[in-house]
Amino acid sequence: MTVTAAIHTRALRKVFGALVAVDALDLDVARGEVFGLLGPNGSGKTTTIRMLCGLLAPTSGEAVVVGLDVRREAEALRSRIGYMSQRFGLYDDLTVYENLRFYATVYGLHGEERRARLESLLQDRGLAPRRDQLAGTLSGGWKQRLALACATAHEPPLLFLDEPTAGVDPASRRRFWELIHDLAHAGTTVLVTTHYMDEAERCDRLAFLSRGRLIAQGTPTEITTQFGKPSVEDVFIDLQLQDEGREVGT
Amino acid sequence: MRLSNAIRASRFWPMLSKEFIQMRRDRLTLGMMVVIPAVQLMLFGYAIRTEVRHLPAVVLDRSNSSESRALVSTLRNTGNFDVVEYVADRHALEDRIRRGSARAAFVIPPEFMRDIKRGRTAQAQVIVDAADPLASSAAIAAASQAGQYRALQMVRASSPRVIPLDLRVRPWYNPSLRSSAYIVPGMVGILLMMTLVPIASMAVVRERERGTLEQLVVTPISRTSLMLGKLVPFVLVAYVQMTVVLLLGKLLFDIPIRGSLVLLYAVTLTYVIANLALGLLVSARARTQVQAMQLGMFFILPNILLSGFMFPRDAMPVVAQWIGLLIPLTYYLELVRGILLKANGIAYVWPDVLVLALFGVVLMTVATRQFSKTIE
Numbered sequence A: 001m002t003v004t005a006a007i008h009t010r011a012l013r014k015v016f017g018a019l020v021a022v023d024a025l026d027l028d029v030a031r032g033e034v035f036g037l038l039g040p041n042g043s044g045k046t047t048t049i050r051m052l053c054g055l056l057a058p059t060s061g062e063a064v065v066v067g068l069d070v071r072r073e074a075e076a077l078r079s080r081i082g083y084m085s086q087r088f089g090l091y092d093d094l095t096v097y098e099n100l101r102f103y104a105t106v107y108g109l110h111g112e113e114r115r116a117r118l119e120s121l122l123q124d125r126g127l128a129p130r131r132d133q134l135a136g137t138l139s140g141g142w143k144q145r146l147a148l149a150c151a152t153a154h155e156p157p158l159l160f161l162d163e164p165t166a167g168v169d170p171a172s173r174r175r176f177w178e179l180i181h182d183l184a185h186a187g188t189t190v191l192v193t194t195h196y197m198d199e200a201e202r203c204d205r206l207a208f209l210s211r212g213r214l215i216a217q218g219t220p221t222e223i224t225t226q227f228g229k230p231s232v233e234d235v236f237i238d239l240q241l242q243d244e245g246r247e248v249g250t
Numbered sequence B: 001m002r003l004s005n006a007i008r009a010s011r012f013w014p015m016l017s018k019e020f021i022q023m024r025r026d027r028l029t030l031g032m033m034v035v036i037p038a039v040q041l042m043l044f045g046y047a048i049r050t051e052v053r054h055l056p057a058v059v060l061d062r063s064n065s066s067e068s069r070a071l072v073s074t075l076r077n078t079g080n081f082d083v084v085e086y087v088a089d090r091h092a093l094e095d096r097i098r099r100g101s102a103r104a105a106f107v108i109p110p111e112f113m114r115d116i117k118r119g120r121t122a123q124a125q126v127i128v129d130a131a132d133p134l135a136s137s138a139a140i141a142a143a144s145q146a147g148q149y150r151a152l153q154m155v156r157a158s159s160p161r162v163i164p165l166d167l168r169v170r171p172w173y174n175p176s177l178r179s180s181a182y183i184v185p186g187m188v189g190i191l192l193m194m195t196l197v198p199i200a201s202m203a204v205v206r207e208r209e210r211g212t213l214e215q216l217v218v219t220p221i222s223r224t225s226l227m228l229g230k231l232v233p234f235v236l237v238a239y240v241q242m243t244v245v246l247l248l249g250k251l252l253f254d255i256p257i258r259g260s261l262v263l264l265y266a267v268t269l270t271y272v273i274a275n276l277a278l279g280l281l282v283s284a285r286a287r288t289q290v291q292a293m294q295l296g297m298f299f300i301l302p303n304i305l306l307s308g309f310m311f312p313r314d315a316m317p318v319v320a321q322w323i324g325l326l327i328p329l330t331y332y333l334e335l336v337r338g339i340l341l342k343a344n345g346i347a348y349v350w351p352d353v354l355v356l357a358l359f360g361v362v363l364m365t366v367a368t369r370q371f372s373k374t375i376e
Helices: A045-052 A074-078 A096-106 A111-124 A140-151 A170-185 A220-227 A232-249 B002-010 B012-025 B027-052 B066-077 B090-099 B112-117 B133-157 B180-210 B212-217 B223-253 B261-285 B289-306 B318-324 B328-342 B346-374
Strands: A007-016 A019-029 A034-038 A060-065 A081-085 A158-162 A189-193 A205-210 A213-218 B055-061 B081-086 B104-108 B122-129 B165-172
Touching: A007 A045, A019 A045, A019 A205, A019 A213, A034 A045, A034 A170, A045 A060, A045 A158, A045 A189, A081 A140, A081 B212, A096 A111, A096 A140, A096 B012, A140 A170, A170 A189, A205 A220, A205 A232, A213 A220, A220 A232, B002 B012, B012 B027, B012 B223, B027 B180, B027 B223, B055 B066, B055 B090, B066 B081, B066 B104, B066 B112, B066 B122, B066 B133, B081 B133, B090 B104, B090 B122, B112 B122, B122 B133, B133 B165, B180 B212, B180 B223, B180 B261, B180 B289, B180 B328, B223 B261, B223 B346, B261 B289, B261 B328, B261 B346, B289 B318, B328 B346
Parallel strands: A034 A189, A034 A205, A081 A158, A158 A189, B055 B081, B055 B104, B122 B165
Antiparallel strands: A007 A019, A007 A060, A205 A213, B104 B122
């Protein structure tokens, strides 16, 4: 059961000095699932992702990602995941093609395999007409598309998206989510963080983090039912207000 | 085979080729890396030249003869001296130099003309205020040459059995005078430091600012490849710069290149590595490119002042000398001047090379640690 899970954590904990960033986190993400990680700023989303990518060693607890232990097999893990953040991580002074080629090569593709993969990425993601354009001159939506292409150049079984649609226009956001679902249908597991609740509702399952703890997990419907609210957005706002209330209290 | 696999696995080549594409595309920076050293060299070189030319000089001419006047005019014609005053005695002469209104003096004794006429060696003296070795060295060289030139002229006119003129040049205040080709070889060291430290640090900070570093660390690229891929292109930049400075130094300032250039280029690598490591250290601290630039600049002043680039280290207070020992440039200056001016071979320069290599290893180790820490 746990072997087939894309992400499996038990009692995961990360402490920075006196701050407990993530505590007692039990997360199960199935293969091919679009899993939304929600929570206000500072709730531990980024720390969680960094631990799951093998960038940060957990203080304690267990985390197995695509069948690899994040502590012992961090190196191997990195070539089996894709990562994209709201900053996109593109080189403005490289062309679309050069950005793609760079990341593809870094992910270990070369020769004919790389050439074929780059061509199909350019075609499938509609980037072909902009192949030789400098990434810095692309609009936000196109940058986002290119960033996703770079992050998936090596066809990773698991994709981390850290607020991938922040600052992108609604039409691009919609197209982006269509791409995400296409990837999921093809078998890629996607873990996404977002502040947009319409996006949260498009996830297969959600997890709410607050102050480093998991406070709810389930499908969007399960979550709205659990909290007795009409929408995920209401649940989120409610939780955040509670959170801030506690902050004022202490 | 194993090694090449390891290199491939560490993803060094894609990083390196990416850096070169970016470097090629950033025409402004690329241009600056070549033009700035050239401009700096000319500024420093010519500023120093104009300073050493036209040193204000006083004349104490006790001979007051046609021969003495001819000598004075030969000295003037070198362009290194401007006669500002004729003084009556030794006391006045010392007073002018001490006060700084004159930086040189010509002393011609009363028997000067008489000695020439009798076919004996006539003596005269040029005193140069050598407190500033830069300012004085060219003047001293010019005075000696003028003396030889005048002597040659006089030989033709008189009997060739004796040397007709003995013009003694006496540096005051700093008898252990440095060579005239002192500054340009030093510029190689200064310019490498002035460009490598800020450029290396900014290259890393730029990746962090743009979020590409965040992206890179989640890829299989190893920390070492990431760093080497960023730094290796600058080694090439360093050698281009060095070549520009040496070429211009040769063409414009006619610096002597007495030692082995192959040796110089080889040992320079240790200095380049030390500076790139410094740049990397700066990048670990700096959050923005502006900060990186400022921090980089912060290194420059102590380097110029304490390394012996401008002022002789022997003349410094002991504490300043100690601090100078912590600066890689101090050793590199010894090295580059030794090779270029004294034709020093590896037998003479190895201690400096060793210290620089140590600097490189220690700084690189610390910088790598810092760098790894900051990206986590």
